[in-house]
Amino acid sequence: MKRKLRYHSLAERDFVGVAAWSQAQWGAQQTRRYLLVIEAQIQRIAENPMLGVDAEMARVGLRKIVAGKHTVFYMANDHEVQIVRIMGQQQDYIGAAGLR
Numbered sequence: 001m002k003r004k005l006r007y008h009s010l011a012e013r014d015f016v017g018v019a020a021w022s023q024a025q026w027g028a029q030q031t032r033r034y035l036l037v038i039e040a041q042i043q044r045i046a047e048n049p050m051l052g053v054d055a056e057m058a059r060v061g062l063r064k065i066v067a068g069k070h071t072v073f074y075m076a077n078d079h080e081v082q083i084v085r086i087m088g089q090q091q092d093y094i095g096a097a098g099l100r
Helices: 009-026 028-047
Strands: 004-007 063-067 070-076 080-088
Touching (some): 004 028, 028 063, 028 070
Parallel strands (some): 004 080
16 A cells, blocks of 8 residues: 655755755766655655664654665654655764654
């Protein structure tokens, strides 16, 4: 069953940041391809939220899944998946606002 997707404002900001950084580094064509990788993972978890793993953080129910060089943090229930953050694998997940 595909769940409704909802994006936290931090996740929206993260996605825009990924796009801007990628555009500056690699250009429009590579940016489009990379954003499609992230979007495909998000669609996969909308269909099956258990694909990701427990994020092992203080926030109960927080899960994560790798998408390219980024990690998508999300929470899910029977009806929706909320994308909480989209963070580069080099970022400090534990110290990031919104993940505690």
